[in-house]
Amino acid sequence: MAFLLFLFHFFVDWASSFPAPLGPYFVEHYHLSTKTVSMAITALGFLGSLTQPLFALWAGRMSNHLLSLYLSLSGVALALSLFALPLSFVLLFGAFLLLFLANASFHPVGAALSGMRGNASGVAFFTAGGIAGGAVGPLFITWFASRFSLSAIVWVVLLLWGLLSFGFWRFRGISLHVPHAEFSWRLFRMLFSVFLLVGIRTFFISLFHTFLPLYVATFASFVLGGMLLSFGVLVGFFANFLGVRLARVFPIWVVNFLSFIGLGVGLFFLPVMRSIPGLFLLSLSADFSAFLTMSVNVHEAQEILPEHRVFASSVAMGLAWSFGNLLSFLFASAFGDSVAFVLRTVGVLGMVVALFLLFVRPLHAEKG
Numbered sequence: 001m002a003f004l005l006f007l008f009h010f011f012v013d014w015a016s017s018f019p020a021p022l023g024p025y026f027v028e029h030y031h032l033s034t035k036t037v038s039m040a041i042t043a044l045g046f047l048g049s050l051t052q053p054l055f056a057l058w059a060g061r062m063s064n065h066l067l068s069l070y071l072s073l074s075g076v077a078l079a080l081s082l083f084a085l086p087l088s089f090v091l092l093f094g095a096f097l098l099l100f101l102a103n104a105s106f107h108p109v110g111a112a113l114s115g116m117r118g119n120a121s122g123v124a125f126f127t128a129g130g131i132a133g134g135a136v137g138p139l140f141i142t143w144f145a146s147r148f149s150l151s152a153i154v155w156v157v158l159l160l161w162g163l164l165s166f167g168f169w170r171f172r173g174i175s176l177h178v179p180h181a182e183f184s185w186r187l188f189r190m191l192f193s194v195f196l197l198v199g200i201r202t203f204f205i206s207l208f209h210t211f212l213p214l215y216v217a218t219f220a221s222f223v224l225g226g227m228l229l230s231f232g233v234l235v236g237f238f239a240n241f242l243g244v245r246l247a248r249v250f251p252i253w254v255v256n257f258l259s260f261i262g263l264g265v266g267l268f269f270l271p272v273m274r275s276i277p278g279l280f281l282l283s284l285s286a287d288f289s290a291f292l293t294m295s296v297n298v299h300e301a302q303e304i305l306p307e308h309r310v311f312a313s314s315v316a317m318g319l320a321w322s323f324g325n326l327l328s329f330l331f332a333s334a335f336g337d338s339v340a341f342v343l344r345t346v347g348v349l350g351m352v353v354a355l356f357l358l359f360v361r362p363l364h365a366e367k368g
Helices: 002-016 023-030 034-050 052-059 065-084 089-114 120-147 150-170 185-190 192-216 222-249 252-272 276-291 294-304 309-335 339-359
Strands: none
Touching: 002 065, 002 089, 002 120, 002 150, 023 034, 023 192, 023 222, 034 052, 034 089, 034 192, 034 309, 052 089, 052 309, 065 089, 065 150, 089 120, 089 309, 120 150, 120 222, 120 294, 185 192, 192 222, 192 252, 192 276, 192 294, 192 309, 192 339, 222 252, 222 276, 222 294, 252 276, 252 294, 252 339, 294 309, 309 339
8 A cells, every 4th residue: 555655655755746847848849938938937836835724624524545546647647738729828837737637636635545554664765756757757758759749648638547547446445534634824833843844944945946947947958847847856856765864763843954054055156057967966965965854844743633644744845835935926027037057056055054953952842
């Protein structure tokens, strides 16, 4: 069952990783500005994440959460199937929005099921599936778009959906359900520190992954941007597990400090780097740092509210992600034409947050 959740998460995040690396492709093929494209991409993240808590509350009323995940999976396949049609950029945005809504309905339930045994390893393995999908997606879609028509992606999607449907059919008799809670400000206040840090981290990562391909495309092929995103998330696959191990040894604020300082330093120097080895070094170090706390923060939220894991997961993921994506949308709308400025500013802000965690440690509960 854990492996099936891993594969489901892989597919959902594989598909959802397409918009950012395709940014330069949209600029060229639809004759748009980088500001317009960056605003559209960050808006997708915001609108999708914002609905995640609503989907969490709805899913809590379902008797079989495995079926809920399969419906989300099918929604992703349906959204990408629309690519077979001739789409304007507005209609393409609509298809991506449907994709992100299906993604939002998947995450809180999947994370809650993975954490049913009350240990971080299950959450980490589930998260690893999404990270792996997010790693393969950018490299695959930039290569695919450069070799074939983007509309042809529907055949790949339907093949993968069919294989995963067979996996669901094998486990269809198992009814999985985890406790849920209605939204309350009292429960939210208990999760506020986790919400805040995940939201800020999402703000940084969203701008990083949106503007990195746009920066690279100014002097190299947009396929290189997809490669950087894919390898960066692949490195994050291992950082995700390392973060869980570090959180067993050190206070959680230490893991968050390492995450923000590494992300900040990497992004601060990235805009002056044009050599391919240097780009890989800086972008990989930034992604490695960013992914250190992916599972740690979700598991912490579930430990704070062990009887309401779906709700806790939706706050630590969807609600926090929507907050971060809203910030990134606003930032992109103001500075989207200044790619290097955005990356450098995010780097500075990352180091500021790291210093804040270093000197104001009680923001996050320490281990034990």
